[in-house]
Amino acid sequence: MIDIQPTMNDKQVMDFVFTGYVMLESVVSEAFNHQCETVPAGGMSDFVCTDEFRRNVLLHPEVAGVVRSLLGSNFLVPITAHHHLYEAPHQGQTWHSDGLAETGYGVTHLQCYYYPQAVKIEDGPTMILPGSHCRLVDREAIAHYGDILGQMSVTVPAGTVVLTRYGIWHKAGPKFNSKRRGMIKFSYFRLHPPKRDWVIESDEIPAYRNPGRHPYVTEVESYRDRRRCMNTWEWLCGQDKIEMGFDREYLFSRGIPLNEIKWN
Ligand SMILES: O=C(O)CCC(=O)C(=O)O
Numbered sequence: 001m002i003d004i005q006p007t008m009n010d011k012q013v014m015d016f017v018f019t020g021y022v023m024l025e026s027v028v029s030e031a032f033n034h035q036c037e038t039v040p041a042g043g044m045s046d047f048v049c050t051d052e053f054r055r056n057v058l059l060h061p062e063v064a065g066v067v068r069s070l071l072g073s074n075f076l077v078p079i080t081a082h083h084h085l086y087e088a089p090h091q092g093q094t095w096h097s098d099g100l101a102e103t104g105y106g107v108t109h110l111q112c113y114y115y116p117q118a119v120k121i122e123d124g125p126t127m128i129l130p131g132s133h134c135r136l137v138d139r140e141a142i143a144h145y146g147d148i149l150g151q152m153s154v155t156v157p158a159g160t161v162v163l164t165r166y167g168i169w170h171k172a173g174p175k176f177n178s179k180r181r182g183m184i185k186f187s188y189f190r191l192h193p194p195k196r197d198w199v200i201e202s203d204e205i206p207a208y209r210n211p212g213r214h215p216y217v218t219e220v221e222s223y224r225d226r227r228r229c230m231n232t233w234e235w236l237c238g239q240d241k242i243e244m245g246f247d248r249e250y251l252f253s254r255g256i257p258l259n260e261i262k263w264n
């Protein structure tokens with residue numbers, strides 16, 4: 001099997017549990033970013049399954065190192081992607097989470113955004129709400145929200161990949177120019193129950209430490225958020241104190257198992 005080394009330690013995994021994302025700036029090479037500049041909008045599959053796309057993006061050691069840390073040693077590697085390409089100015093999307101956002105505490109699906117070109121505020125960056133991945137909501141109930149305290153515009157240098165916990169609230173932000181703004185979105189899925197097999201210094205499992213409170217969170221909800229994060233941390237560590245199994249059959253999953261990929 002292709003050897004992917006985990007890159008995250010306990011603290012970084014806890015940070016992910018709290019925020020719902022990991023951002024890797026400028027990880028993809030300039031040469032490969034250029035190759036993606038002419039990709040048309042919409043569904044992608046052939047290009048995604050090439051060795052080139054795998055080596056440069058999907059199985060790039062830093063990108064896959066995060067996936068390996070959060071989903072285990074064998075996982076489903078994307079075989080499709082969607083290019084969210086905007087050119088004309090627009091007023092932005094409404095807040096939403098995608099498709100079949102899952103219930104429960106597990107981390108089974110990482111949805112990723114790859115930006116082949118730099119994205120500035122006027123280019124209509126994706127916006128995310130850190131911490132919102134803990135709250136499964138009716139999409140229509142959040143669509144009317146305007147600015148939310150703590151929201152983040154993903155303004156990034158070219159070659160950035162953002163890995164998110166599926167379910168994080170996000171949207172394309174307003175765009176004020178006619179410059180091409182591309183974002184290639186793809187997902188990795190868990191294949192096996194979790195264990196704490198990222199970069200560890202000792203076998204002793206540290207207790208979840210909440211780094212604080214998201215700016216939009218008030219008293220009671222902050223207690224709930226902390227509890228939900230604690231449950232996710234324990235689940236990821238394989239402690240599973242709460243009854244919540246993992247059954248891949250129920251996942252909205254598509255991809256090729258890492259251990260079936262052979263380089264040509
Ligand atoms: O293009 C973006 O920045 C986000 C697009 C998106 O979230 C969607 O269309 O579901």
Ligand SMILES: [Fe+2]
Nearest residue numbers: 096097098170
């Ligand atoms: Fe979306």
